[in-house]
Amino acid sequence: MSTLSIRCRICDGMSLHPFLDLGKMPIANSFLTHAQLSEPEYTFRLRCGFCVSCRMVQLMEVVEPDMLFHGNYAYFSSISQVMDEHFSELSTIIGEEILYDASLPIVEIGANDGILLQKLVSHNANAIGIEPSANVAAAARDKGLNVISEFFNVELAGTLRAEHGPAQLVVGANVLCHIPDLNGVARALEALLDEEGVFVFEDPYWLEIMAQLAYDQIYDEHVYYFSVSSLKRLFEKHGLRIFRVDPIAVHGGSMRVYGCKVACSRREEPSVRSQLTLENEHGLDSLDTYSAFAARVEQSRDSLRDLLGSLQGEGARLVGYAASSKGTVILNYCGIGPDLLEFVCDNTPSKEGLFTPGTHIPVVSIDRFAADYPDYAFLLAWNHLNEISIKEHVFREHGGRFITHIPMARII
Ligand SMILES: [Zn+2]
Numbered sequence: 001m002s003t004l005s006i007r008c009r010i011c012d013g014m015s016l017h018p019f020l021d022l023g024k025m026p027i028a029n030s031f032l033t034h035a036q037l038s039e040p041e042y043t044f045r046l047r048c049g050f051c052v053s054c055r056m057v058q059l060m061e062v063v064e065p066d067m068l069f070h071g072n073y074a075y076f077s078s079i080s081q082v083m084d085e086h087f088s089e090l091s092t093i094i095g096e097e098i099l100y101d102a103s104l105p106i107v108e109i110g111a112n113d114g115i116l117l118q119k120l121v122s123h124n125a126n127a128i129g130i131e132p133s134a135n136v137a138a139a140a141r142d143k144g145l146n147v148i149s150e151f152f153n154v155e156l157a158g159t160l161r162a163e164h165g166p167a168q169l170v171v172g173a174n175v176l177c178h179i180p181d182l183n184g185v186a187r188a189l190e191a192l193l194d195e196e197g198v199f200v201f202e203d204p205y206w207l208e209i210m211a212q213l214a215y216d217q218i219y220d221e222h223v224y225y226f227s228v229s230s231l232k233r234l235f236e237k238h239g240l241r242i243f244r245v246d247p248i249a250v251h252g253g254s255m256r257v258y259g260c261k262v263a264c265s266r267r268e269e270p271s272v273r274s275q276l277t278l279e280n281e282h283g284l285d286s287l288d289t290y291s292a293f294a295a296r297v298e299q300s301r302d303s304l305r306d307l308l309g310s311l312q313g314e315g316a317r318l319v320g321y322a323a324s325s326k327g328t329v330i331l332n333y334c335g336i337g338p339d340l341l342e343f344v345c346d347n348t349p350s351k352e353g354l355f356t357p358g359t360h361i362p363v364v365s366i367d368r369f370a371a372d373y374p375d376y377a378f379l380l381a382w383n384h385l386n387e388i389s390i391k392e393h394v395f396r397e398h399g400g401r402f403i404t405h406i407p408m409a410r411i412i
Contacts, residue, residue, distance in 0.1 A: 002044045004061045008051040009223070010182060010234055015052040018060055019290035020215070020297060022046040022333045026357035027067060028219040028325035034353075037360055042067075046329070048218055048225070050290045054233050057206050057225035057290075059218075062180050065132070065151065068221055082387050084115060086250050087173070090202075091119035094169065098198050098258075099123055104168035107160060107192065109152045109185075110175025114140030120171075121145065126164060130156070153181070157188035166194035174251060177203040177224045186238035190261065198266070199240075199259050206230075207282055208253025210289075213407035214382075215297045215333075216326035217252060226255065227284050228275045235259055244269040252383035296407075301334045304409035308340050308378065311403075317374035320344035321388065321402070323351045323363045327380030330405060331359040338362070341378065345369035370394070376411070378403040385412075 008016045025046040032041070047060040099106070102124060111117045111129030113136045120127045129147035131137040140147040150156055160167070170189055179185050189199055204217045206225040218225070232242055243266045244258040255275075260266050283289035312318060320327060323346035330336070337359045344356055347366045354363045369377070373395050379385060382404045389402065396402075401411050 002061050002063045008054060009058055010056045011054040013053040016049045017287055018047050018049045020048040020294040025332050028328040030357045031351055031354035037355060055230040059223050062223050063220045087116040087119055095123040098169055101168050104194055105164040106169040107167045109172035111140055111147055112136050114143050114145045116173060117145050118143055152188055153184050154188045154191050157192035161192050167192045168194050168197050170199040172201045174203055176201045177222045180223050182234060186235060190239050193261060196264055202248060202254050202256040204251050205253055205255035207279060210293050213296055213300050214252050216329045219325050219329045227279050229279050231257055242272055245271045245275050300405060300408055304334050304405040307409040311376060312340060316376055318376045319374045320380050321377040322346055322381035324381045328357050331356060373398050373400050376401050376403050382406045
């Protein structure tokens, strides 16, 4: 079900130091039916470690991918308008700055329901998606996209290359950090890419997580928390290199990393060196930096419990807003259950009528929220604050207020 490692999963060394313990945690996306509430719930210990040798931040205990990316995976990218705009921008950059040969295929890893792949097809008809979760892959196929339901590894890379030729682009959005065997992915990239081919990955960025105290980015699906310095070391072991990095705003702060084979003609851009310098200035090579982060996470938890508790003491009605994976981490780590939050509302129809993992708060529709506005809505998707705030202007006009826990709990 899960594997605990005391060795670093990247360099296999013994320099992996646990620094943050978020406690016993259910699978973040495993929302429960009413019948499941009386059954035992699977949990694991959510702990983060830092490898002093290769600098990779990683989970100590990793849940088997089959338990996470199954036939009933609950996250559909296309639901978010913000993500749609984000992928349009990425697709434009790819079309204008990356693609160079219409005869060579492009491959997207973790294609989800095809939100990006659909846009990439306009640049190159030979666009192939890889998506292990059967139900979201089926949604992509319904749009006429070519999607394979497998995990990306060196065998699949060899098959794709034999059938379609070397790839001019391999792209993945919020997927690399999910894959336990990153050495295997790097080998597969090396095997699949054309000599001038490019890979582009965007994932949550560790420096940003630390800066914002966004500990809710840490959950079962994210095995790794990347810095440019840790990814650089990983890729260089496999004949690959990073030539450009772009900080981006999605998922509360991510990094888009562009790479290629070592011998590729693309030059390293100044963004790589300046980001590495910034990481060193923030002490990303020092274990003390990580311990200090963990202490601040505890303070954030205490501030949230104090705020919710005092508002409840004043007789206020409190609910949660957005049944997200991040929310599962916050609610479980901070010990917030149905005694504090009346319900959690969400606009995903498949989550209505379910209960939050571990904490068992009922999930209701946004209509229910609007039918009887509470006094406070605790945002369980703080990274979508602007989008939600605009959408819920009527709630605010009725005197309702949002609460966020980032970086410390406050009413906004
Ligand atoms: Zn290591």
